[in-house]
Amino acid sequence: MIEGSRSTVEPIDGSLLYAAELSHRVQNEYTKAISFASMMATRSSDPEAKAALCEVIDHLHALAKGHRALMPPLPGQLVDFAADVTQLCRTLASAGLDRRGIALHLTVSGSVLLDGVRCWRAKLILSELITNASRHAFGTHAGRISIVVTMACGWIVCRVSDNGSSVPTFEPGLGTQIVDALTADLKGDVERMYTESGTVVTLSFPENLGPA
16 A cells, blocks of 8 residues: 655745736736737738837736736745845836836835745835826826835835825725735835825835744
């Protein structure tokens, strides 16, 4: 009689599995869309249509790259938060902000190693804040979004500000709920300030959670 072997793989957080599965599906859809657009560009005999399809393909590649930058990590990894945020800003800029005349300016005080899952959650927050600013602060106008990442007394402070127009009254939507939920997971705080010269959102969370 041959005894079966038992798996020794450590269980993974269910939310990470769901996020990884969703990311995998979305990445596959990007691949299908790029393949379809490439096929249509090859078949087209109209130079203008072919050029337009090539622009669409480039944009889809940039969006897919931005999506990959936000894919959940493997558990137990340590990553450089500053390097990851830098890469995130580059991909967001190339995914369409540059074409709209929106400049991203990132200032990072130095590298800091974070647990991969905490880094991922913080990047999701920053991506949402940057995307939200690009959608609502400028309309069809050009502008500037500044991201400043600093360390203070064991806390990581991320400030996202824009020089666009801010809403007269704050009405939280799904994006705000997601940001607040992710911030709670980080055991951090988020502050929002709306002024005549733009909006400032500050995320702060401890570098390490310490013993439970």
